[in-house]
Amino acid sequence: MAKLYSLHPGHRPAAHIRRIAFTIAGALAMAAGSLWLTSCTVGVGWDPTPPYGWDNTFYDSNLTGCWRLTTVNSSYVSGYSVNYLYFNGDGRGEYFYYDDTRPYTENIAYWCQHAVSGSSNYQINVQYESSYSPTTMNYWFSDGGHTLWMQWRNSYGIQTYTYTYEPRIPW
Numbered sequence: 453m454a455k456l457y458s459l460h461p462g463h464r465p466a467a468h469i470r471r472i473a474f475t476i477a478g479a480l481a482m483a484a485g486s487l488w489l490t491s492c493t494v495g496v497g498w499d500p501t502p503p504y505g506w507d508n509t510f511y512d513s514n515l516t517g518c519w520r521l522t523t524v525n526s527s528y529v530s531g532y533s534v535n536y537l538y539f540n541g542d543g544r545g546e547y548f549y550y551d552d553t554r555p556y557t558e559n560i561a562y563w564c565q566h567a568v569s570g571s572s573n574y575q576i577n578v579q580y581e582s583s584y585s586p587t588t589m590n591y592w593f594s595d596g597g598h599t600l601w602m603q604w605r606n607s608y609g610i611q612t613y614t615y616t617y618e619p620r621i622p623w
Contacts, residue, residue, distance in 0.1 A: 509563040512574065514593060516541035518622070519600050519615035526612070536622050537578075537615060547580060548622050555623050558582060564591075571603060 519537045521529050536548040539562060547558045559581040567575045572592040579586035589604040600615040 509565050511541060511543050511562075512564045512576075513541055514597060515539040515562075515564075515576070515591075515600070518618040518620060520618045520622075521613060522599075522616045523614045524611075536618065538621055546621070557623075561586075572601075576602065 516539055519539075521533075521535045521537075523529060532550040532553055535550070537545065537560070538548070539545045543561055543563055545560045545562060547560050549556055549558070561579045562576055564574055564576050567573055567590055572590040574591055575588055576591045577586040577588045587604065589602040591600060591602050593600055598617045600617070601612065602615070603610060603612045605611070
């Protein structure tokens with residue numbers, strides 16, 4: 453006949469089980485707290501406001517809404533290469549994109565300013581949550597405001613993206 457032994461002499465097995473349950477519950481609470489603290493650190497150092505000295509910034513209400521990427525340097529974009537920009541009209545928004553056929557969303561901040569050079573009167577600065585510096589692009593509209601053009605220069609030359617207004621956010 454087998455005997456049941458408590459880890460502590462003189463304690464009842466039920467008290468021991470309660471103690472184990474509290475220990476497990478405490479460990480789970482600590483793990484959840486650790487996970488919460490880790491998730492809070494994702495945005496550490498991300499200040500999505502215009503840098504000091506950018507005194508001519510504004511939020512262009514014409515950008516408000518959801519925009520679907522249509523062309524990149526005159527080449528049509530389709531399938532899982534399509535991405536979306538959503539501007540809320542108040543300097544915040546979201547970037548929707550696919551990675552290996554799975555949809556993802558990332559927060560963005562944006563602000564506009566009068567262009568100092570380029571092919572338009574305005575520039576937009578878009579800062580993605582995963583980036584520490586904004587991308588600055590000239591922008592303008594065509595087709596009665598239904599097509600958004602964004603253009604900038606990088607090491608590959610001049611990049612021109614067109615976005616088409618979408619009535620709703622994709623997902």
